[in-house]
Amino acid sequence: MAGNGESAMEVEEPEPQPKSAAPMEKGKAVVVPAGLPLHKDTPWVEKYRPQSLADVAAHRDIVDTIDRLTSENKLPHLLLYGPPGTGKTSTILAVARKIYGSQYQNMILELNASDDRGIDVVRQQIQDFASTQSFSFSSKSSVKLVLLDEADAMTKDAQFALRRVIEKYTKSTRFALICNHVNKIIPALQSRCTRFRFAPLNAAHITERVQFIIKAEGIDVTDSGLAAIVRLSNGDMRKALNILQSTHMASPRITEDAVYLCTGNPMPKDIEQICFWLLNEAFAASFRRISELKTKKGLALIDIVREVTVFIFKIKMPSDVRVQLINDLADIEYRLSFGCNDKLQLGSLISSFTHARSAMVAAAK
Structure with missing residues (x-):
């Protein structure tokens, strides 16, 4: 390291030394940063x-x-x-x-x-x-x-x-x-x-920390509600705690439906229905049904695309078809993140599944 002199604290860059995972005993005390009073509405x-x-x-x-x-x-x-x-x-x-x-x-x-x-x-x-x-x-x-x-x-x-x-x-x-x-x-x-x-946190770490806070705050949370919080956090502890607190403020009992309603994410059953339309309906019918569902439930297309990307791993299809579909969905998500027109990207989504459906039929023959 360049400098005006060597320091007793200067070291060569070390490699992190993996250690055997100790039992996770987190959340030993409820604490607040210095200067931040402990109010019931503290984030x-x-x-x-x-x-x-x-x-x-x-x-x-x-x-x-x-x-x-x-x-x-x-x-x-x-x-x-x-x-x-x-x-x-x-x-x-x-x-x-x-x-x-x-x-x-x-x-x-x-x-x-x-x-x-x-x-x-x-x-x-x-x-x-x-x-x-x-x-x-x-x-x-x-x-x-x-x-x-x-x-x-x-x-x-x-x-x-x-x-x-x-x-x-x-x-x-x-x-x-x-x-x-x-x-x-x-x-x-x-x-x-x-x-x-710092990689995204795994589900076990987030679950344990969220369970500790649930107990500390005395919240009524169902198992499916906890699973939904962990799933929607995507390895982000801050996001998990924000979802937990906002859902608690909106509903006395935190269920799966309450979590999805509070966050505005499409529910698993809605994604399953959308995938059914994409794989079985004609272009015009799929476009109309998905548009109606988006409007009725106030869903964002980018959230639908992300959830569909996860769901297609549950659908039986040739690996090359799945890879191509995932790449197509990634392109659509990328374009949506830059503000591209929702209707055009919904058309791209349906077209991608139409091509995948044709490829699956051809592979089955």
């Missing part, structure tokens, strides 16, 4: 945010590696990347609490790079903080921490300026960059950080 995402590394729901190999580096006073610059709601910010905040204790507020600079993304922020706020002498009463570390959330939103000029700041203040400051898309971080910054990828 559960914050109310139940892990306050220590032991409370982080998953990614134990990453958490244990960072914990070990922290304990050995060898914490490097960090680059944590992966999808939203996978524990990136919670992990680094828990690290900061472990290192600084009661001096936590004085020893870290936390910025959201999507708001403060220009070069002036690097030259002013970040450089001023990094250059200021720290007076920590903590026996663990006098090295400060700069936390840049959503770092992939920073401009290229800001990232190049940040690279120089990192080099200059390595002895006194550690930098933690958090982002969803690591490819948007310039190589010069990536090479100066130890990278850890």
Whole structure:
């Protein structure tokens, strides 16, 4: 790592050391970030945010590696990347609490790079903080921490300026960059950080954490309602807790129907019906029926396409036909994400299934 001198805390980039999965004992305390009062309407995402590394729901190999580096006073610059709601910010905040204790507020600079993304922020706020002498009463570390959330939103000029700041203040400051898309971080910054990828959480971790909150809040949730929350979260813990809280506010009992009604996602039985129309009805009939269902239930076509993509794995068809259909659906979803006309994309959806149906008939002969 380039810089003005070697630091006792500088390390070569380590490989995360996998460890045997310990029993998950998360949610040991109901806590709120400093300064946030505990009200009944506090967002559960914050109310139940892990306050220590032991409370982080998953990614134990990453958490244990960072914990070990922290304990050995060898914490490097960090680059944590992966999808939203996978524990990136919670992990680094828990690290900061472990290192600084009661001096936590004085020893870290936390910025959201999507708001403060220009070069002036690097030259002013970040450089001023990094250059200021720290007076920590903590026996663990006098090295400060700069936390840049959503770092992939920073401009290229800001990232190049940040690279120089990192080099200059390595002895006194550690930098933690958090982002969803690591490819948007310039190589010069990536090479100066130890990278850890946070994958989407598996269903078991989300289920356990949600069950803990259900018990803590005294909520009436059916098994099918819990399964729907976990399924719709797609590995995003933040999304799971938001769905749980919003559904609880809308319905005294959280059932599968209540979850789908609250989120506006198409229900499994609706997707099954849509797939039946796509595989059996003529183009005009399919278009009319799906359009009527969309209007009646207020469904978004992009949500229908995503759910249909999952459902087709339950349909028996030749593997090459399934692969082609999945690719077609991915193209439709991509176009919808950029605001393409719904009616045109619905026509594309029906056409894709028409071709798949013809291919299935030809393969059966």
